[in-house]
Amino acid sequence: MASKSSIASSLTNQLRTAILSGSFAPDSRLRLEELGASYGVSLSPVREALLRLCGEGFVVSEDQRGFRVAQASLRNLQEVIALRAILEPYALRESIDQGDVRWEESLVAVFHRLTRIEQKDGFVPFIAEWERAHREFHLCLVAGCDMPMLQQICAQLHDQADRYRRLYLTKQPPQRNVAREHVEIVEAVLARDKDRACSLLLEHTRQTGALVHAFMMSANDSAQELK
Amino acid sequence: MASKSSIASSLTNQLRTAILSGSFAPDSRLRLEELGASYGVSLSPVREALLRLCGEGFVVSEDQRGFRVAQASLRNLQEVIALRAILEPYALRESIDQGDVRWEESLVAVFHRLTRIEQKDGFVPFIAEWERAHREFHLCLVAGCDMPMLQQICAQLHDQADRYRRLYLTKQPPQRNVAREHVEIVEAVLARDKDRACSLLLEHTRQTGALVHAFMMSANDSAQELK
DNA sequence: CCTTGTAGGATTTTCGAAATTATTGCGGTC
DNA sequence: GACCGCAATAATTTCGAAAATCCTACAAGG
Incomplete structure (x- = not known):
């Protein structure tokens, strides 16, 4: 079909x-x-x-x-992280300012779906269903503002960062409680606490970025040693 | 050829x-x-x-x-202006931080070309040669940093804004001394005065944006009256 | 009068092949 | 032995036509 x-x-x-x-x-x-x-x-x-x-x-x-x-380089990853650090908090702030009830609804809905997937027996990251819901969650966060171009740029940056994550964190056990960070972001958003929501989101993307960055460096190092 | x-x-x-x-x-x-x-x-x-x-x-x-x-709307113009207001100063700051002598050189060169065109007898805006040089000048300003994605986004936003300018400021006599603003920006950049350069650039794009916005609103208003 | 269905024309989308352009391997020359 | 030209091959790019889809107008039915 x-x-x-x-x-x-x-x-x-x-x-x-x-x-x-x-x-x-x-x-x-x-x-x-x-x-x-x-x-x-x-x-x-x-x-x-x-x-x-x-x-x-x-x-x-x-x-x-x-x-x-597209090639994957440390420099490019740094750029993606830097751009996300600027644009996503801005977009989230605007979304909290302008987002209506329908936006809140969809955020709660997709977050609920993400949580349910994580609670399933035998859950492991990288399962396609979780990846989809996780992507949608992050896109939804910045979807409350009436700025289509900004949303599109955020989506592209998210996908770029996600590619690095999936390339270099393959089958790594999660090093921290990502689900907990998601909860806190949603709580702050629903409380309309802009400063807290933005700094939480910033920290969330920064930490993932730093982790991927570290793994990528060590992967590059061991690749160097092979010569 | x-x-x-x-x-x-x-x-x-x-x-x-x-x-x-x-x-x-x-x-x-x-x-x-x-x-x-x-x-x-x-x-x-x-x-x-x-x-x-x-x-x-x-x-x-x-x-x-x-x-x-792509359609042209007031809302879209506002978004383009808002995004430029965030990204261009950031890119300029990075460029001033990281830009080497070659970057300074190319900036001076393209600015000189722009000035020469403006000094020619019978100069009017909207001449293709000036448009090209003006575009290159603004792109060069943010080309000093090693961030290709950011530069591409800035280029796209500049072109989007430029389309509005050329759609709605057609044959309007320049309302202010744009050349003077360019000079001041270049001077601040060469002096490596980040704060001044960024605020000048911000003001420069804001003013053009506001002008186009005003003309677009009045054009829309008179279009409304025709009904 | 409004809705629904249907033929015709217009436009986009896809295909398969021809033309153009890059790449590779080899032989000859300096 | 290294470098250059040159054919043979492989890949992309472009074309022209066929297939699929959409839009419009018009007629029939509720």
Whole structure:
């Protein structure tokens, strides 16, 4: 079922989740024929999907040289973290200012779903269902303000950061109580305590960022040693 | 001449400048055949160019319904202004911190070019040469820091704001001494006075934004009266 | 009078092949 | 032995047409 939309659209989503989940290594080439063959479509929709992902920053293209997965570097991770540190607190502040009851409702709803997933028996992170809900939760936090461009930028930055997390924290046991941090953020938001909510969110993204950063450095170090 | 790059790339640039200069009205449909015919190319590169412009925010696409020029609204203009007010001063501060001598050089160079154009006999704003230099100047201001994503976002926001300026300030005589403001910004940057440079830049973009905003409101008002 | 259904035309989307451009491997030269 | 040109190969880019989808107008039914 599922397709009122075009092949290119659904392929865009498939490829995005594939890249986000690390199925394609950073900086690896994305050959059109290869992708077209493996997804059973012609070259045009593949091309279109990759072009869209270029706009989102997950893919880069060079004229006459095709497409590549965006490379992952320490410097880029730092930039993503820095930009999130500026924009997400700003967006959250605006959302708390302007967000109506419907926004609060959807935040509570998606947070409830996230919590239920975490409480299930045998829960482990990186399960697709949790990833989806977690992403939606973070997007919802900044969705209360009437600023579509800002929301889109926040979504892209979140996805970029998430790619690093899933690349470098693979099967790492959670080092801290992320669920607890989520609870506190929601409580502060519902209490309309802007300063507290923003600083909690800032700390939340900073800590994850720092952790990924540390793992990435150690991974790079051991890669260096192999030479 | 002119083409080591693909047709799609050059078409992207042509269409972007056309949209930026107001040749296509906001929210107007962009028919593929029409564009292909008028530029003498097939549908594939047209499609590709429009897809890229989607990623830059100048075009929007809806599945199975083609492409449209991004619409221009007061709310969107406000958002662009707000985002510039956050990101450009931040980027300028980082640039002044990290920018090396080569950055200073290129800033001085492009500023000199801009000044020369303004001093020419019979200078009027909106001449393509000045627009190009002016754009480059503003991009150069934030190009000193090693943050490619931030620079790209700043470029997009600048272009978005510029579209509004060129849509609504058409043939308006300049209401203030923009050249003077540019000089002061450059002086502050070269003196490495971060606070002054950032507040000057902020004021500069704010004033232009407010002016465009005012003209857009009055244009909307008179449009309302026609009903 | 308003709604619903249906044919026709217009437009987008997809395909498969041709044209253009990069890459690779090899032989020859300095 | 290293470097350059040159063919052979592989990949991307573009084209033109076929397929799928949307929009409009018009007629029939409630």
